[in-house]
Amino acid sequence: MAKKVIEVKDLHVHFKTFSGTVQAVRGVNFELFEGETLAIVGESGSGKSVTSNALMKLIPQPPGIYAAGEILLNGTDLIPLTDKEMSKIRGNDISMIFQDPMTSLNPTMKVGKQITEVILQHKTISRSEAKIKAIELLNKVGIPFPEKRYSQYPHEFSGGMRQRVVIAIALAADPKLLIADEPTTALDVTIQAQILELMKEIQETSKTSIIFITHDLGVVANVADRVAVMYAGQIVEYGTVNDIFYNPKHPYTWGLLGSMPDLDNEAEERLYTIPGTPPDLIHPPKGDAFAARNEFALAIDYEMEPPMFKVSDTHYAKTWLLHEQSPNIEMPHIVRKRIDSFLAKEAMHHD
Amino acid sequence: MFKYILKRLGYMLLALFVIVTVTFFLMRLAPGSPFASERNFPPAIEEKLNETYGLNNPWYIQYKDYLIDAATFNFGESMKYKARSTNDMIAESFPVSLTLGIEAMLIAIGMGVLLGVISALYHNKFPDYAATIIAVLGISVPSFILASVMQYFLAYKLDLFPTAGWNGFIYSILPAFAIALAHMGFIAKLTRSSMLEQSNSDYVKMARAKGLGKWKVVFKHSLRNALLPVVTYLGPLTAGVVTGSFIVEQIFAIPGLGKHFVQSITNRDYTVIMGTTVFYSIILLFTVFIVDILYSIIDPRIKLKGEKKS
Ligand SMILES: Nc1ncnc2c1ncn2[C@@H]1O[C@H](COP(=O)(O)OP(=O)(O)OP(=O)(O)O)[C@@H](O)[C@H]1O
Ligand SMILES: [Mg+2]
Numbered sequence: 001m002a003k004k005v006i007e008v009k010d011l012h013v014h015f016k017t018f019s020g021t022v023q024a025v026r027g028v029n030f031e032l033f034e035g036e037t038l039a040i041v042g043e044s045g046s047g048k049s050v051t052s053n054a055l056m057k058l059i060p061q062p063p064g065i066y067a068a069g070e071i072l073l074n075g076t077d078l079i080p081l082t083d084k085e086m087s088k089i090r091g092n093d094i095s096m097i098f099q100d101p102m103t104s105l106n107p108t109m110k111v112g113k114q115i116t117e118v119i120l121q122h123k124t125i126s127r128s129e130a131k132i133k134a135i136e137l138l139n140k141v142g143i144p145f146p147e148k149r150y151s152q153y154p155h156e157f158s159g160g161m162r163q164r165v166v167i168a169i170a171l172a173a174d175p176k177l178l179i180a181d182e183p184t185t186a187l188d189v190t191i192q193a194q195i196l197e198l199m200k201e202i203q204e205t206s207k208t209s210i211i212f213i214t215h216d217l218g219v220v221a222n223v224a225d226r227v228a229v230m231y232a233g234q235i236v237e238y239g240t241v242n243d244i245f246y247n248p249k250h251p252y253t254w255g256l257l258g259s260m261p262d263l264d265n266e267a268e269e270r271l272y273t274i275p276g277t278p279p280d281l282i283h284p285p286k287g288d289a290f291a292a293r294n295e296f297a298l299a300i301d302y303e304m305e306p307p308m309f310k311v312s313d314t315h316y317a318k319t320w321l322l323h324e325q326s327p328n329i330e331m332p333h334i335v336r337k338r339i340d341s342f343l344a345k346e347a348m349h350h351d
Numbered sequence: 352m353f354k355y356i357l358k359r360l361g362y363m364l365l366a367l368f369v370i371v372t373v374t375f376f377l378m379r380l381a382p383g384s385p386f387a388s389e390r391n392f393p394p395a396i397e398e399k400l401n402e403t404y405g406l407n408n409p410w411y412i413q414y415k416d417y418l419i420d421a422a423t424f425n426f427g428e429s430m431k432y433k434a435r436s437t438n439d440m441i442a443e444s445f446p447v448s449l450t451l452g453i454e455a456m457l458i459a460i461g462m463g464v465l466l467g468v469i470s471a472l473y474h475n476k477f478p479d480y481a482a483t484i485i486a487v488l489g490i491s492v493p494s495f496i497l498a499s500v501m502q503y504f505l506a507y508k509l510d511l512f513p514t515a516g517w518n519g520f521i522y523s524i525l526p527a528f529a530i531a532l533a534h535m536g537f538i539a540k541l542t543r544s545s546m547l548e549q550s551n552s553d554y555v556k557m558a559r560a561k562g563l564g565k566w567k568v569v570f571k572h573s574l575r576n577a578l579l580p581v582v583t584y585l586g587p588l589t590a591g592v593v594t595g596s597f598i599v600e601q602i603f604a605i606p607g608l609g610k611h612f613v614q615s616i617t618n619r620d621y622t623v624i625m626g627t628t629v630f631y632s633i634i635l636l637f638t639v640f641i642v643d644i645l646y647s648i649i650d651p652r653i654k655l656k657g658e659k660k661s
Contacts, residue, residue: 091562
């Protein structure tokens with residue numbers, strides 16, 4: 001069995017604001033093994049970024065509070081660590097790729113220095129060795145003329161190239177865990193595909209575990225091993241990629257799958273969309289937070305929060321539909337069709 | 352780069368010409384003459400004096416002579432103080448003003464940036480409020496009031512500093528503070544808001560995610576970017592320090608250029624007015640020019656026009 005790299009237990013993160021306490025993350029659990037990729041998927045505001053920032057203890061305090069839970073990195077809880085102790089872990093054991101490559105590099109510092117900075121911070125290694133390593137990294141993430149690029153400034157790079165630099169920085173100290181928070185959202189489609197390809201390469205060649213955050217399930221299928229679907233600060237379905245794509249159980253997951261954009265036949269096929277908006281996290285609703293938007297909601301959904309039901313050893317979902325007394329409800333036909341055509345196209349890509 | 356500098360120098364000459372011309376006409380428009388003040392000359396002598404200094408010539412002749420004088424930096428003798436050439440007066444008094452000015456600028460920039468950084472790092476905590484109060488006081492109290500108050504309490508009552516005059520470093524402290532405080536306040540506020548803006552930016556978050564310590568993030572990342580607006584302020588700062596020196600040098604009886612400049616105007620000492628004006632203009636124009644070049648060095652995204660892109 002592979003080594004467990006990180007385990008999150010019942011994590012709660014709150015923000016104190018003027019209008020009340022925002023419960024951004026409300027009891028998240030997951031674990032990740034060496035070399036595995038976990039995708040966290042969910043709509044905007046579901047708490048994906050807060051969760052990933054919490055793993056690095058990068059939530060600004062105030063207004064943020066780690067209200068409850070544990071984050072175990074190789075068995076050590078990160079929550080009680082001081083900022084100083086955390087800075088030995090950040091960039092070293094856990095590193096992060098941010099969403100917008102246009103703003104995540106320092107505009108007045110040479111790209112090479114932004115890479116060697118991490119290496120020198122965490123490794124006992126000379127400047128010239130760090131430079132050699134940085135140039136290797138630039139080469140590894142697919143930047144042509146790395147020696148020349150080493151001494152250029154970020155504004156001399158395109159968006160895709162900048163994101164490659166950000167990835168090089170994240171990989172610089174050989175982290176055990178790489179968190180990528182929507183690394184392709186700010187890029188155009190062709191560049192997106194290249195960056196995804198690069199992420200896959202990294203995953204295959206190094207033993208780094210990856211948490212890949214996205215709001216687009218379509219991106220996940222060939223990058224991730226496991227998928228966690230997040231809604232209103234909780235994980236509502238958790239399983240392997242196959243579990244999620246072939247046998248999704250939560251109506252919210254159905255909605256996400258049904259609304260995967262399809263570039264080829266958008267004209268004929270109407271997207272299946274989730275009605276309504278996410279709930280207010282200052283006063284989370286009673287019962288199932290998704291009930292108000294769920295066309296299959298049961299009476300109990302408005303009364304009691306569902307537990308995580310076990311579907312299989314790898315597959316869990318938080319919906320009353322899985323209760324033995326609940327009516328047998330199948331996923332809507334239109335969603336099934338959408339998934340099938342998506343999977344067919346994926347299979348074609350791989351041949 | 353070279354082309355850019357030539358072009359800038361051209362503009363500077365043009366600006367200088369406009370300043371010199373405007374000064375000439377303002378000087379003539381103001382009532383009075385160099386010889387009209389205290390002593391009452393007999394008309395014959397005044398006539399003779401006017402003739403010696405060419406004040407009887409028609410205005411366009413005077414303007415022409417004046418332009419030639421200005422272009423050759425030959426401003427002639429003071430009309431007020433016999434046998435004192437304007438150039439000598441500038442050469443004598445400028446080092447005094449320069450010392451004072453540099454001291455004031457160092458105080459304004461050093462303390463301003465320090466206060467601003469402290470404010471931003473302790474955002475909405477006690478040090479932030481304390482620094483903001485100092486900054487606001489600095490901005491809102493005029494320099495002449497500050498000068499008099501410091502003179503009265505720190506020099507006269509407590510005898511910590513000499514009251515006036517110019518006789519070594521200790522004499523420069525109060526006047527330098529009097530000139531600097533308003534600018535210090537302004538720079539502190541500028542640095543604070545700019546630091547706060549940088550601290551919320553993605554690259555600072557990224558620097559934290561790299562595992563850099565709090566202070567490393569400030570000094571290696573946010574501060575440099577936060578100081579860009581402060582560099583832009585160096586031009587106006589120089590101008591402010593120069594004009595501030597006019598008043599403060601009077602109050603502290605400092606034999607600097609500012610004092611001469613003010614006196615030359617009240618005396619209608621045409622040659623000295625002209626000399627000091629040209630001199631000040633050159634200094635200010637050059638400062639703005641140097642700031643622009645400095646800015647392009649600090650911020651790699653700015654390329655001077657005419658410079659080749661790499
Ligand atoms: N500093 C903060 N202060 C107050 N509320 C916050 C803060 N940061 C995040 N939140 C709240 O936490 C919730 C989750 O936000 P988060 O950024 O994690 O969403 P997300 O899933 O990453 O969305 P997106 O896809 O838009 O990036 C949101 O309701 C947001 O308003
Ligand atoms: Mg986000």
